[in-house]
Amino acid sequence: xxxxxxxxxxxxxxxxxxxxxxxxxxxxxxxxxxxxxxxxxxxxxxxxxxxxxxxxxxxxxxxxxxxxxxxxxxxxxxxxxxxxxxxxxxxxxxxxxxx
Numbered sequence: 001x002x003x004x005x006x007x008x009x010x011x012x013x014x015x016x017x018x019x020x021x022x023x024x025x026x027x028x029x030x031x032x033x034x035x036x037x038x039x040x041x042x043x044x045x046x047x048x049x050x051x052x053x054x055x056x057x058x059x060x061x062x063x064x065x066x067x068x069x070x071x072x073x074x075x076x077x078x079x080x081x082x083x084x085x086x087x088x089x090x091x092x093x094x095x096x097x098x099x
Contacts, residue, residue: 002043002057010042010057067091 002010015035036054043057044050051057066075069084069091077085084091 002047006046007057009046010039012039015039 015038018032018035039057040051040054043054066077066079067081068075069087069089071089072084072087074084074086076091082091083089
């Protein structure tokens with residue numbers, strides 16, 4: 001996972017603007033392949049790992065706000081998680097989630 005500083009290095013403002021403009025139109029797949037290639041190359045340079053799916057960078061960043069599990073206090077894997085990935089507590093139970 002990238003932290004906020006690393007994310008800013010990998011995903012340039014130009015890339016963010018292109019995605020921000022296309023996403024509401026449902027045209028994210030129209031992002032130029034060259035843009036995604038550059039982003040993947042920078043990710044590999046920074047982390048030493050090659051990724052097959054450049055969209056992985058947007059989905060897996062450390063600084064995305066996620067709710068915390070009330071039982072163990074760890075971040076849920078996604079904002080829509082039904083279970084805590086660490087302790088398996090159900091999220092919809094009254095004492096399993098803290099915002």
